[in-house]
Amino acid sequence: MGKQRRTNSKPRQSAQAEDLAVVQQDDSSSLILLQREGGTAWTFTVRPDSSPALAAPSELLQVYATAARGADREKYWWFISDGALDEIAMQLEAHAWCVVDEMLGIDSCEELRSEVVAARAAGKLQPSRLAGGRSGKLTSYVHSRVRGDLVGWFDGEEPGMWATEALSRYLTKLDNFVAELGKRVVDLAGICSRSKAMVTCYPGGGARYVRHCDNSCLVGKGERCNGRRLTAILYLNPHWKIADGGELRLFEKLAPAGRPPVADIQPLGDRLVLFYSDYRVPHEVRPLSVLR
Numbered sequence: 001m002g003k004q005r006r007t008n009s010k011p012r013q014s015a016q017a018e019d020l021a022v023v024q025q026d027d028s029s030s031l032i033l034l035q036r037e038g039g040t041a042w043t044f045t046v047r048p049d050s051s052p053a054l055a056a057p058s059e060l061l062q063v064y065a066t067a068a069r070g071a072d073r074e075k076y077w078w079f080i081s082d083g084a085l086d087e088i089a090m091q092l093e094a095h096a097w098c099v100v101d102e103m104l105g106i107d108s109c110e111e112l113r114s115e116v117v118a119a120r121a122a123g124k125l126q127p128s129r130l131a132g133g134r135s136g137k138l139t140s141y142v143h144s145r146v147r148g149d150l151v152g153w154f155d156g157e158e159p160g161m162w163a164t165e166a167l168s169r170y171l172t173k174l175d176n177f178v179a180e181l182g183k184r185v186v187d188l189a190g191i192c193s194r195s196k197a198m199v200t201c202y203p204g205g206g207a208r209y210v211r212h213c214d215n216s217c218l219v220g221k222g223e224r225c226n227g228r229r230l231t232a233i234l235y236l237n238p239h240w241k242i243a244d245g246g247e248l249r250l251f252e253k254l255a256p257a258g259r260p261p262v263a264d265i266q267p268l269g270d271r272l273v274l275f276y277s278d279y280r281v282p283h284e285v286r287p288l289s290v291l292r
Helices: 058-068 082-095 106-121 166-181
Strands: 008-011 022-025 031-036 039-044 097-101 130-132 139-141 149-153 198-202 206-212 230-235 248-250 261-264 271-276 281-289
Touching: 058 082, 058 097, 082 097, 082 166, 082 271, 106 149, 106 166, 106 198, 166 198, 166 230
Parallel strands: 008 230
Antiparallel strands: 022 031, 031 039, 097 271, 130 139, 149 198, 206 281, 230 271, 248 261, 248 281
């Protein structure tokens, strides 16, 4: 797509796991043994000392979000204020990624989560597929050890699917937000299209997505470029905890295997993560213990 680069929005589903039970706990190591239908697995209840730093919104973005808490979120989009946009642009320029909390507000986030849960219950999400061949156009296949999520692509206009139209409202906000951000960030200037929203659910049991880039593209060249410029992930997990897993782990650009990661981003409800889709932000989704 070249200059017509789209954003890739990935709302994340949250739901209760029905097969999760703690059967043994070791307080000294903060490990718990989880029993599922498919067997058992160990997971941490606190972050290990070897974990990378946790990423969070900047102090200034936290101030803007706090000031907006009493406002009507449908009328006041705090993240499109000049101050917030300038700060987000600065974060993208400095780090190639940015974390924004309280994107929609509790009520709107819950409406969108409920719609996504209903979409999964209706069988609208299917096992994700990986592209085969050098260009990614020859074949596709399922490989759960590489990528274990369930996905569906939607624009919010599918008949009979979105009872409260929450997905459509979110995408409208995202479109306006990215358009305004493009006036401040050179790499986002000229964006004129967006993909459908990739609604994603990780079904627990260790489901993950190994390290990758959303656009396998080096400085805008090569047949593996797919046109993506910016990835936007909105998490919908109101009760997430450390033992659940599923953090987004970020790595340095072009870092060789074995190089320590840069940061972990916890998939907290109503958290938006923005990052460049190309080689600058390799990332992975850590294994999940419960349905998310």
